[in-house]
Amino acid sequence: MADDGAGGGNPSRARDHLTNERTYLAWLRTAVNVMALGLVIAKFVHVGGGRAVAAGVILVVGGRFLMGSANQPALTRTRQVYDAVASRYDQLIAPVERLLVGDGRRWAAGQARGQVLEIGTGTGRTLTELPADPAAVGVDISLGMLHQAGSRARDAGAVLLAADAARLPLTDASIDTVISTLTLCAMPDPAATLTETRRVLRPDGRLILLEHSTAGSPVLAALQRALERWTIPRYGEHLTREPAALAVAAGFTLEHTSSHRGGLVRRVIARPCTSE
Numbered sequence: 025m026a027d028d029g030a031g032g033g034n035p036s037r038a039r040d041h042l043t044n045e046r047t048y049l050a051w052l053r054t055a056v057n058v059m060a061l062g063l064v065i066a067k068f069v070h071v072g073g074g075r076a077v078a079a080g081v082i083l084v085v086g087g088r089f090l091m092g093s094a095n096q097p098a099l100t101r102t103r104q105v106y107d108a109v110a111s112r113y114d115q116l117i118a119p120v121e122r123l124l125v126g127d128g129r130r131w132a133a134g135q136a137r138g139q140v141l142e143i144g145t146g147t148g149r150t151l152t153e154l155p156a157d158p159a160a161v162g163v164d165i166s167l168g169m170l171h172q173a174g175s176r177a178r179d180a181g182a183v184l185l186a187a188d189a190a191r192l193p194l195t196d197a198s199i200d201t202v203i204s205t206l207t208l209c210a211m212p213d214p215a216a217t218l219t220e221t222r223r224v225l226r227p228d229g230r231l232i233l234l235e236h237s238t239a240g241s242p243v244l245a246a247l248q249r250a251l252e253r254w255t256i257p258r259y260g261e262h263l264t265r266e267p268a269a270l271a272v273a274a275g276f277t278l279e280h281t282s283s284h285r286g287g288l289v290r291r292v293i294a295r296p297c298t299s300e
């Protein structure tokens with residue numbers, strides 16, 4: 025099942041409207057920047073108004089091009105990035121999978137109990153490892169990725185849902201296990217996602233994370249941070265997020281954490297804090 029969230033009350037149309045407004049605002053900001061830069065250039069470089077505005081256009085548009093889609097609302101950019109990559113995702117992830125994931129998906133799926141929700145299910149690579157009964161629910165923001173996940177979901181008897189993991193169309197305390205594999209790195213707002221995850225988990229439910237993270241080697245970690253200067257603005261991809269710290273900040277208690285592949289991969293099991 026794929027639900028685009030355009031049902032009664034139309035929250036998705038309201039979100040689209042907001043997204044459009046933000047896009048107009050981004051372009052308005054660009055236009056204002058062009059004019060301001062034009063004025064500065066005209067004042068200090070002493071060139072004519074026309075040339076100054078042209079230089080402003082080149083600087084601002086060039087800057088936007090170099091920064092990729094950095095000015096777009098983050099969720100729209102994430103959706104677009106994964107829609108664009110969806111048909112090649114399995115091919116692209118294969119070397120990463122061999123290098124970093126190993127038996128990680130099987131480990132994550134092996135922790136699943138009761139009703140399972142997978143956030144950022146992507147092309148459904150973890151869905152196939154999950155128990156078929158009760159049917160797991162795979163949520164993703166990208167219709168392209170969900171389309172690719174279709175046959176895996178059918179084989180696994182799972183249900184697919186198009187939604188933002190930070191705003192799940194699920195009732196409180198309705199899920200026993202939430203799984204996330206290689207997904208927090210791509211989430212525009214991991215704190216909101218984990219808080220939402222806590223809302224839908226039963227008090228005795230568990231959060232299972234298999235995520236990449238900061239390498240133990242300072243050299244590799246510095247390289248990851250350098251790469252992030254490009255991957256974050258361009259693809260919304262964070263290489264050094266700490267899943268355990270994010271889970272604790274969102275109100276979970278850690279039951280298990282382990283570090284793999286030189287710290288590049290973390291496995292986390294957490295439970296919602298019950299002391300509130």
Ligand SMILES: C[S@@+](CC[C@H](N)C(=O)[O-])C[C@H]1O[C@@H](n2cnc3c(N)ncnc32)[C@H](O)[C@@H]1O
Pocket residue numbers: 102103106117143144145146147148149150163164165166169187188189190204205206207210211212213217
């Ligand atoms: C790197 S892929 C990982 C896919 C899959 N979990 C795997 O292990 O191969 C990240 C996925 O998270 C999805 N995603 C990112 N932000 C999301 C959000 N806020 N809500 C739902 N899905 C999201 C992306 O569309 C993408 O499919």
